[in-house]
Amino acid sequence: MADAAEPLLTTADGRPLRAALTAAQSRAKRRAFLLVLPLLLFVLLTFLVPIIYMLMRSAEHDGFAASAPALVEWFGANPGFDPANPPEAAYAALVQDLARMQVEKTTGMAGTRINYSVPGTISLFKKGAREAADLTPPYKEALLAVDADWGKPALWRGMLSASDVYTPEFYLVASDMKLTDDGWARGQDNERIYLYLFGKTFLISALITVICLLLAFPVAHLLATLPMSKSALLMILVLLPFWTSLLVRTTAWIVLLQEQGVVNNLLVSVGLIDDDGRLSMMYNMTGTIVAMTHVLLPFMILPLYSVMRVIPPSYARAARSLGATSWTTFRRVYLPQTLPGIAAGSLLVFILAVGYYITPALVGGADGQLISNLISFHMTKSNWSLAAAIAAMLLAAILLLYWVYDRLIGIDRLKFG
Amino acid sequence: MKKTLILTTALVSFAFAANADVTVMSWGGAYGAAQNEAHVKPWAAATGNATIMVDSDNPAPAIKAMVEAGNVTVDVASVEYADAIRLCDEGVLEPIDINSLPAAPDGTPASEDFLAGAVTECGVSTDIWSNVFAYDTSKFPEGPTTAADFFDLEKFPGKRGLKKGAKAVLEFALLADGVPAAEVYALLDTPEGVDRAFAKLDTIKSDVVWWEAGSQAPQLLADGEVAMTTAYNGRIFAAAMDEGKPFQIVWDGQVYENEMYVVPKGAPNMDLAMEFIRYATSTEGLRAQAQYISYGPARKSSFAEPIIFKDGKTVMAPHLPTAPENLGNALETSAEFWVDHDAELNERFQSWLAQ
Numbered sequence: 009m010a011d012a013a014e015p016l017l018t019t020a021d022g023r024p025l026r027a028a029l030t031a032a033q034s035r036a037k038r039r040a041f042l043l044v045l046p047l048l049l050f051v052l053l054t055f056l057v058p059i060i061y062m063l064m065r066s067a068e069h070d071g072f073a074a075s076a077p078a079l080v081e082w083f084g085a086n087p088g089f090d091p092a093n094p095p096e097a098a099y100a101a102l103v104q105d106l107a108r109m110q111v112e113k114t115t116g117m118a119g120t121r122i123n124y125s126v127p128g129t130i131s132l133f134k135k136g137a138r139e140a141a142d143l144t145p146p147y148k149e150a151l152l153a154v155d156a157d158w159g160k161p162a163l164w165r166g167m168l169s170a171s172d173v174y175t176p177e178f179y180l181v182a183s184d185m186k187l188t189d190d191g192w193a194r195g196q197d198n199e200r201i202y203l204y205l206f207g208k209t210f211l212i213s214a215l216i217t218v219i220c221l222l223l224a225f226p227v228a229h230l231l232a233t234l235p236m237s238k239s240a241l242l243m244i245l246v247l248l249p250f251w252t253s254l255l256v257r258t259t260a261w262i263v264l265l266q267e268q269g270v271v272n273n274l275l276v277s278v279g280l281i282d283d284d285g286r287l288s289m290m291y292n293m294t295g296t297i298v299a300m301t302h303v304l305l306p307f308m309i310l311p312l313y314s315v316m317r318v319i320p321p322s323y324a325r326a327a328r329s330l331g332a333t334s335w336t337t338f339r340r341v342y343l344p345q346t347l348p349g350i351a352a353g354s355l356l357v358f359i360l361a362v363g364y365y366i367t368p369a370l371v372g373g374a375d376g377q378l379i380s381n382l383i384s385f386h387m388t389k390s391n392w393s394l395a396a397a398i399a400a401m402l403l404a405a406i407l408l409l410y411w412v413y414d415r416l417i418g419i420d421r422l423k424f425g
Numbered sequence: 426m427k428k429t430l431i432l433t434t435a436l437v438s439f440a441f442a443a444n445a446d447v448t449v450m451s452w453g454g455a456y457g458a459a460q461n462e463a464h465v466k467p468w469a470a471a472t473g474n475a476t477i478m479v480d481s482d483n484p485a486p487a488i489k490a491m492v493e494a495g496n497v498t499v500d501v502a503s504v505e506y507a508d509a510i511r512l513c514d515e516g517v518l519e520p521i522d523i524n525s526l527p528a529a530p531d532g533t534p535a536s537e538d539f540l541a542g543a544v545t546e547c548g549v550s551t552d553i554w555s556n557v558f559a560y561d562t563s564k565f566p567e568g569p570t571t572a573a574d575f576f577d578l579e580k581f582p583g584k585r586g587l588k589k590g591a592k593a594v595l596e597f598a599l600l601a602d603g604v605p606a607a608e609v610y611a612l613l614d615t616p617e618g619v620d621r622a623f624a625k626l627d628t629i630k631s632d633v634v635w636w637e638a639g640s641q642a643p644q645l646l647a648d649g650e651v652a653m654t655t656a657y658n659g660r661i662f663a664a665a666m667d668e669g670k671p672f673q674i675v676w677d678g679q680v681y682e683n684e685m686y687v688v689p690k691g692a693p694n695m696d697l698a699m700e701f702i703r704y705a706t707s708t709e710g711l712r713a714q715a716q717y718i719s720y721g722p723a724r725k726s727s728f729a730e731p732i733i734f735k736d737g738k739t740v741m742a743p744h745l746p747t748a749p750e751n752l753g754n755a756l757e758t759s760a761e762f763w764v765d766h767d768a769e770l771n772e773r774f775q776s777w778l779a780q
Contacts, residue, residue, distance in 0.1 A: 116511065116515045119514070128765045130514070201775045205775075291635065369637050373634065374630070382775065389768060390486065390489060390511065
C-alpha cells in the first residue's frame with residue numbers, strides 16, 4: 009500500500025481529488041442551470057414581462073400628450089390656470105393642435121384618451137379638428153361657436169390631466185371616481201360599480217371556498233382511508249370532471265338547473281312542486297355558486313388528500329386510548345394535522361375564484377357578475393388601461409392576502425400535493 | 426432520414442403557410458361559415474390564392490392587439506361598425522378608397538350603389554344585421570307584434586331574454602316606450618333619456634334572463650326558458666330554417682347596423698387583402714353571402730334579382746333587416762353615439778343590473 013503514504017489524494021489521471029470534485033460539481037451545477045434555463049426564460053417572457061407591461065399600461069397613456077404638443081407646452085407654462093375660464097392663449101394652442109391632429113390623423117387617439125374621463129369627447133374632437141384649419145382669432149369665440157362643450161371645465165381638467173403621460177386617472181375611475189367640473193369626485197350612486205363588484209367578488213369567492221372545504225373534507229378523508237383499490241376508483245370520479253372542459257361542465261349545469269331543466273322536471277313529475285312554482289336555480293347567484301363550486305372542488309380535494317394520506321392512523325388511536333372522545337380526537341389531533349392541506353386548498357380555490365370569468369358570464373344572470381367580467385368588457389372595448397388598472401388592483405388585493413396568509417400560517421407550511 | 430424529411434416538410438409547409446396564405450378573421454358560427462362559403466372559398470378558387478379563415482370571439486380587439494404588438498398575421502377582418510370607426514381613428518386600420526371598389530353591373534359607381542354610411546374611411550360593409558326580438562309561435566299563436574308587447578307582461582306572460590349590455594338594449598327600450606326612431610339618440614344623449622330607458626327596463630327587470638353570446642338567445646327560446654327574447658336576426662332565421670324551430674321574428678323596434686370588412690395596418694398581404702375586399706363586397710359577393718345567412722347586402726344592385734336561400738326555394742328578401750316592410754319602426758345604430766358613450770352607459774348598465 010505505497011499509495012497510503014501519499015499526502016494528497018489524487019484521481020486516476022493525477023489531479024488533486026478536491027479540485028476534480030469541485031470541477032465536477034460546478035459542471036453539474038452548470039448543467040442543472042442549463043436544464044432550468046428554458047423554464048426560467050419561459051416564465052420571464054410569458055409571466056413577468058406581461059405583468060410588468062400591464063402595470064405600466066395602467067398608469068401610462070400618451071394618446072393625448074403625444075398629439076397635442078402646443079397645449080402640453082402651454083399647460084406646462086401655466087399649471088395654475090382656471091379650468092372654468094381658460095384664456096385665449098390656451099384656446100389658440102388647442103386650435104393649433106386640433107389642426108395638427110387633422111393632418112396627422114391623431115384625432116381619434118387624442119379624443120379616445122380624453123373620452124376615458126370625459127364621455128362624449130371623441131366626436132367633439134373629430135368635429136373640432138375638421139373645422140380647426142378654418143378658424144380665425146379670437147379662437148375662444150370661434151371654437152365655442154363650433155361646439156359649446158369646448159368650454160366645459162371638466163374637459164379642460166381632463167386635458168390638463170392627460171397632458172402628462174403618467175396618470176393616476178385609470179385608478180381613480182376604477183375606484184368609482186368621476187371627473188366633474190370641480191375636479192375628481194365620487195360618482196353618483198347609480199353609476200358606481202367597481203368597488204361594489206370588488207367587494208362582491210371577494211365575498212362570493214370566500215363563500216365558494218368555504219363550501220368547497222365543507223364538501224371536500226369528507227371526500228378527501230374517505231379517499232385517504234379507503235383501501236387502495238377502492239380509493240383509486242373513487243379518485244377517478246374526482247379527476248374525471250377535472251379533466252373535462254370547463255365550458256362543458258358549465259353547460260351541463262345549465263341543462264340540469266334551468267327552469268325547464270332536469271332537476272325542475274323531476275321535482276314537478278314527483279309532485280314536490282307544481283308547474284308554476286319551478287325553482288330559479290340558474291342565471292342568478294345560486295347558479296354561479298353551484299357551478300363554480302363544482303368546477304373548483306378538485307382543487308380543494310387534491311391538496312387535502314395528499315396531506316391526509318400521510319397522517320398516521322396511530323395518532324388518532326393513541327388519543328382514543330387515552331380517553332379522548334371522537335370529537336376531541338378530531339378537533340385536537342386530526343384537524344391540526346390537516347391544516348397545511350386546508351390552507352393550500354383554500355388559497356388555491358380562493359385565488360382561482362377571484363379571477364373567474366367564463367362561468368359567471370354564462371350562468372350569472374343579472375346579479376352574478378364578478379369583477380373579471382368588467383375587465384373583459386374593457387379589454388374588448390379597447391380601454392386596456394382601465395382594464396389593466398382594475399387587474400392591478402385585483403393583483404394587489406391578492407398579494408395582500410398572500411402576505412396576511414404568510415404572517416398567520418406561514419407559506420412554508422403550504423402543501424399542494 | 427425519415428425524421429428529417431418529416432421535419433423539413435413541416436417547416437417548408439409552415440413557411441409556405443406563413444407567406445402565401447391570405448388570412449381572413451371572422452366571428453365563427455353560422456356567420457363565419459356564410460362568409461367562408463360566399464367569399465373565402467370562391468375567391469381562393471377564382472384567383473388561386475391560398476386563403477384561410479380563422480375564428481375569433483370578436484376580431485376587433487384581436488387585430489388591435491396584433492397591430493400594437495407589431496405582429497400582424499391577419500389580412501382582412503370582419504368587425505362591428507363602431508369598431509371599424511374607432512380603430513380607424515386610432516390608426517389601427519388601412520384606409521380603403523371607395524373609388525377602388527367595383528361598380529354595379531349596370532355601371533353605377535360604388536359610391537352611389539352602396540347604401541348611405543355603408544363605406545367608411547377604413548371599412549366596407551359586408552352585410553346589414555339587426556337586433557330583433559323573436560317568440561315561439563307554439564306558445565303565442567296570436568303573437569306579439571310591436572316592441573311595446575315585449576314589455577307587456579300581462580298580455581304576454583313569461584320570461585324575457587335580453588342581451589346583457591347597454592348597446593341596442595337602451596334604444597329598444599325607448600322605441601318600445603313610444604319614442605320615434607329619429608329622436609332616440611338625441612334623447613339618449615340627455616340624462617333624462619337614459620333614465621327613461623332604464624325606467625322602461627325596470628318594468629320587466631325581475632323577469633329577464635340575460636344572454637351574452639349570440640347563440641344563447643335561440644337556445645333559451647328553444648329550451649322554453651324564455652317566452653320571447655331579443656336576438657341577432659340571423660341566429661333566429663338559422664334556428665327556424667335549419668332546425669325547424671317554430672320561431673317568429675318581430676321586426677318592430679329593430680336596431681340594425683353594418684358589419685365591416687377592414688384591413689389592419691401592416692397586413693402581410695396588403696394588396697391581396699384589398700383585392701379580396703373588392704371581390705367580397707362586389708354586387709355578386711354581397712348577394713352570395715345573403716344566400717347563406719339572413720343579413721342584408723348593403724348595395725342596391727344586389728337586390729336586382731331575388732336572392733334565394735341555400736335550400737333553393739326560400740326567397741330571402743322578407744327575412745332581411747333592410748326589407749321595406751321590416752323597416753317600419755326601425756333604427757340604425759349610431760356608431761358616433763356609441764363610440765362616445767359605450768363605456769359610460771355600460772358602467773351605468775352594470776350598476777343598474779347589480780342593484
